Amino acid sequence: MDDGRVLTIRDLSVEIRRGERVIRPVSGVSLSLDRGETLGIVGETGSGKSMTGLAIMGMLPAGGRVTGGSIDLDGEELVGLPPARYRAIRGDDVAMVFQDSMTALNPTRRIGEQIAEPVRLHRGASKREARGRAEEMLALVGLPRPAERLDDYPHQLSGGMRQRVMIAMALACEPRIVIADEPTTALDVTIQAEILDLLDDLRSRLGMSMILITHDMGVIARHADRVGVMYGGRVAETGPTPVIFRRTRHRYTHALLSSIPSLTHDRDEELFSIPGTPPDLTVLQEGCPFAPRCEAATDRCRQERPELSAEEDGHTYDCWHPASGPATGERARFTTARLPLPGPEEPPRLRVVDLRREHPAGGRRRTVKAVSGVSFEVAAGETFGLVGESGCGKSSLGRMLVALDRPTSGEVIFDGEPVSGMSARALGPRRTQLQMMFQDSNASLDPRMRIGTILREPMAIQGVGGRAQRTARARELLRDVGLPEAVLERYPYELSGGQRQRVGLARALALDPKVLVADEPVSALDVSIRSQVLNLMRRVQLERGLSSVVISHDLAVVRYLADRVGVMYLGKLVEIGTTEEVYGAAAHPYTAGLLAAIPEADPDARPPREAAARVRGEPPSPVDPPSGCHFRTRCALATEVCAGTEPPLRAVTGTHRVACHHPLRPVAEREGAWS
CATH class of the missing domain: 3.40.50.300 (P-loop containing nucleotide triphosphate hydrolases)
Known part of the structure; x- marks a missing residue:
């Protein structure tokens, strides 16, 4: 094995059985990680990013198994490894920083105990030594008054502090590889910047390698040395970070970069958005999985899987019609003229x-x-x-x-x-x-009610029209937010996150x-x-x-x-x-x-x-x-x-x-x- 390579994934495939359904979240993934390097894995929800990380950790969910391929950790094959050996590796050689620190940390145990646990298990440290190591790690990740925090419970800490505790726990045994799965998704932009800078600093000081899993291309641009772009369970494009951004080839990567709102965007232009939704991973895919959403797709894209193309400097992609440069994205201008705002002499709304x-x-x-x-x-x-x-x-x-x-x-x-x-x-x-559009569309929509009932409910409470009029109004609202009428008969769980957010907006607009x-x-x-x-x-x-x-x-x-x-x-x-x-x-x-x-x-x-x-x-x-x-x-x-x-x-x-x-x-x- 190459002395500079610490992890090699070759043609990895994973499936998860849920009764009669078989989900294939990872299909033929090949990636590598060098010593001291940060590999960014980016893509939409459902692209297979987190499942690839869990496969490396040997922590696939119930019903999940690796069906093919290889995971080589510094010369040792992890696929098919006995559970006892995997437990020895997990937390010692490879550790993970999970997305949601509140659910990843045990709410019934003090944080000092949770950080000390891997040190006692993997290094045979005494209780006193492990507690000292926990205090040392809390100081290393910048938690104020680390000795006092050892006896706190997770709920007593802020989100940023809990995330630092997660990092301290992952790094307690100084692993060779740390996998950070969306480590800052729920954090404010200022805390996010601190956590990511902290991870960069610790990676450099401790000589670790890192896999940074995220859907944020801005995070990738600032913190990753190389990038793997995933879509539909496959790797669509890989390469050094500057190359991916300057010489984008895969149409999905191009569309992903074009969708990012910037601080210099013209407000009279619509944001570029990728049409449609990610593929259904329970269905065997033919051709390019991005073809149904790609403006450049041809019959060949829909029927044949693209061949892997490679350029100099380690840039690879599989696309029949590669893009020719950096992402710009065609953006339509709003056709509706803005209504003039009232003058200063008019009373405010x-x-x-x-x-x-x-x-x-x-x-x-x-x-x-x-x-x-x-x-x-x-x-x-x-x-x-x-x-x-x-x-x-x-x-x-x-x-x-x-x-x-x-x-x-x-x-x-x-x-x-x-x-x-x-x-x-x-x-x-x-x-x-006075109406409100709530943050969590999943929690704000009654799971027992169909979408039609949800949209009619505010009109019924206020005595607006009869049932037929309310149903007609519900159809009109769905058209206004870009959803088909068939959604009226569905339940919230049958919709994607974006569709539920559209329903939330439609409900807020129901009473004008x-x-x-x-x-x-x-x-x-x-x-x-x-x-x-x-x-x-x-x-x-x-x-x-x-x-x-x-x-x-x-x-x-x-x-x-x-x-x-x-x-x-x-x-x-x-x-x-x-x-x-x-x-x-x-x-x-x-x-x-x-x-x-x-x-x-x-x-x-x-x-x-x-x-x-x-x-x-x-x-x-x-x-x-x-x-x-x-x-x-x-x-x-x-x-x-x-x-x-x-x-x-x-x-x-x-x-x-x-x-x-x-x-x-x-x-x-x-x-x-x-x-």
Whole structure:
């Protein structure tokens, strides 16, 4: 075996039996990993990425087995290995960082015990030695006060901290290979950047090799040395990262790169999206699995499996009609003209005045300050974006906007009338005009109801029309969101994630609302499906003249949908302005940090190195926020005045305001600048 090669996968195939059904998630996969290298495996959900990682670990789900091929770990064949030998390898030579740290960690055991366990099993360490190693690993992954954290349970830690614990557990025995399966999917962009930088640093310091599994091409561009693009259980294209991005050959890779929304995208153009859905892996595939979704497909593509083509520098692909260069993607322009926004003299559709929301935190006098004095306005037909890390109060604010929660103080004024303090009876007729699109479409749709019933339900509750009229309206709504009428008779579990999100939007539009609040509407979707849903939302905005509030921690999504943006941190708005102002000339160090942490799908792009542009650590607790400026504990520009005085929102321009003692651009010094 080559001295530089630590893992070689040849023609690997996996099948999973579920009763009479046979799923083939991996079909003829060949990949390799060199010592000290990071191999990125990328593709949509269902492409076979995670199943390939589980096959390497010998952890296939019930009914799963390797049906062919080879997995060679440094000269040792893993396929067919006795269970006892596999247990000795797993965690010692090869370890895995799982996607969901909350379910991967045992909720009944302290984290120190869980990190110490592999050290005791594989290295024969005593209980005391293993605990010392656990503390050492927590310090290595940057967890504050590691000795104190050893006795914490997983639920006592934030998402970023739990992910660091997962990494500490995986690296405790210094394995040769670590497999990171979507290690940052559920994390904010700032924490994601820290975790991925940490993995890079530890890989280099410990001399490990890493397989990074993700659907985010930006993560791949910044952190992988080589890339394997998977589709339909097969490897479509492999090669060095710069080559894959600059000399894209496979049509699927080309389409995947074209689907990524960027911070420079023209909002009058639709995002490129891949039509259709990934293949059914229970059906034997003939030809190229991407052919049904490929604009360049011919009869040959549908009938014959493409031959593997190889170029210099290790670039391989299987495509009958390869692309000729970097992805650009044809993008249609929106045909619906944007309705003109009302002038400043006209009253806003939605007005939020000093809104606050506090709730008990388990103790008598301890309260979570979820929202602390937020004020802004949304005009008729305008889309307002709310961005910020998890726990900053975005979702709490969104629920108060549609009167699902009552504020502790302050007001939500809709069309000139306060709705936040109304009784349920008085609020009833107005609730039809305030609707919400929830983050988790799977949880927000009743699994016992057919889609037709789900869409008719809000109309039935409000007494709108008869059953025939409601059914006709449900059909119309499905057409509006790009779904066939046959979906009316299906249950939510029979739909894909993108289809369920479309149903969620259709239900929110059923009563013709004037205000729509969309809470993380595409966070759980693949990049191609996300583009479809975002295009749909943008089209609905233009056609209906809705006033919308889009809540997200994905700044590219908000830039595409929003006319104005508010940046929240620990319950407060720290910056507000037009999309062009906030994204083009961020005035608050926190906003600049959010923008700097976005992974660009460009291997040549480098994150800014200026201290002011890097947000470190995790947000403080909303139970006991820092004095003065809440952001000062993570800000490189903080001074004594930041600790003693809370900065008010003040004007940068006529429409751009920032709450910062040391803004990143001069604040207008004129009468009336302070708000």
